[in-house]
Amino acid sequence: MKKRRMKTAGPAAKRGTRYRPRALRAGRAPRPGSAPAGARQTIRRLKAELAAAQLRIEELTATAERDFLLDIFNRRGFARELHRSIAFIKRYDATGALVVLDVDRLKPINDTFGHAAGDEVLKAVARVLSEEVRSSDVIGRLGGDEFGVLLWHLSETDARVKAAALEEAIDRLSFTFGDQTVRAGASAGVALLDKRVNPVRALEEADRAMYIRKAQRRHESRH
Numbered sequence: 001m002k003k004r005r006m007k008t009a010g011p012a013a014k015r016g017t018r019y020r021p022r023a024l025r026a027g028r029a030p031r032p033g034s035a036p037a038g039a040r041q042t043i044r045r046l047k048a049e050l051a052a053a054q055l056r057i058e059e060l061t062a063t064a065e066r067d068f069l070l071d072i073f074n075r076r077g078f079a080r081e082l083h084r085s086i087a088f089i090k091r092y093d094a095t096g097a098l099v100v101l102d103v104d105r106l107k108p109i110n111d112t113f114g115h116a117a118g119d120e121v122l123k124a125v126a127r128v129l130s131e132e133v134r135s136s137d138v139i140g141r142l143g144g145d146e147f148g149v150l151l152w153h154l155s156e157t158d159a160r161v162k163a164a165a166l167e168e169a170i171d172r173l174s175f176t177f178g179d180q181t182v183r184a185g186a187s188a189g190v191a192l193l194d195k196r197v198n199p200v201r202a203l204e205e206a207d208r209a210m211y212i213r214k215a216q217r218r219h220e221s222r223h
Contacts, residue, residue, distance in 0.1 A: 067141045069119060070126040078140025078148050082199045085138070085150055089193055096152050096193040097159035100206040101129075101166060102214060103145035104185040113177040121175060121184050128169045133162075147186075148206075156192055163188040187214035 065077025073081060082098065089096055103125055110118040122145070129139050129149060138150035149166070151159060170186040189210025191202045 070122060070141055072126055072130075073138065073140035075140065075142045078138065078142060078150075079199065081138045081140070081150060082148075082202065085152075086193060086197060086199055086202070090195040093195060094153065095155070096150065097154060097156075097162075098191045098193055098202050098206045099149040099151060099159070099163045099166065099188050100142070100191075100203070100210045101125075101147045101149070101163075101170070101186045101188045102210050103147075103170070104187060104214070104217070105182075106145040106184060109175075109177075109182060109184065113180075113182075117175070117177045121173075124173050124175070125170055125184070125186065128173065129166065132166055132169050148203075150193075159190050159192065163190050185217070187211075187217050189213050 065073060065080065067074040085096060088094060103121065106118055106121060109121060122141075125147065126139065126141070129147060133139065133149060133151065136152055138148075140148045142148050151162060154162070167186055167188050170184065174181055174183050176182075187210055189206045189208065189212065191197070191206035191209065193202060
């Protein structure tokens with residue numbers, strides 16, 4: 001009687017065998033979401049680089065919207081705040097006013113005493129505006145000798161009274177260059193902000209009112 005030969009299990013018999021990770025073969029189960037140490041270090045490094053890049057972007061954006069000389073908003077930053085304010089006013093039916101001020105006699109000061117003297121005048125004007133408005137209001141330099149002020153939650157009468165007060169505060173400033181004492185002054189124009197206005201029209205209206213006021217002040221000074 002012939003003996004039956006035992007068949008050795010071939011590849012086909014092993015197809016159902018599943019690969020067991022080293023951790024399982026050693027009796028340890030891997031932690032959910034675990035990653036090799038090198039990968040974790042890379043992830044931490046990339047997160048830190050991303051946070052640093054985002055911070056740098058914020059710093060550059062802030063710098064791009066600030067006036068280097070006066071440390072207030074420049075025209076770009078002020079325009080952004082104006083758009084944001086009008087959007088808020090339209091959504092919540094709030095009130096506000098835009099005041100545009102033009103510094104008087106700055107060009108003669110620059111021509112006579114130099115641009116350093118003109119810069120001193122501009123710094124003093126920015127300082128006065130910061131002292132005369134609330135912390136919730138917004139101040140910006142629109143360019144050259146022109147400033148903008150955003151005032152919140154006030155009536156038309158209050159806005160015009162405030163604009164006159166800003167004029168008076170700047171008119172009181174005096175400067176001594178060499179042996180001469182000079183005054184600058186400012187002319188202010190007002191545009192009311194409501195849900196019907198847009199930023200471009202508000203600036204145009206305040207600017208037009210400012211030039212009318214400047215002509216009026218010039219006429220008053222001659223009489």
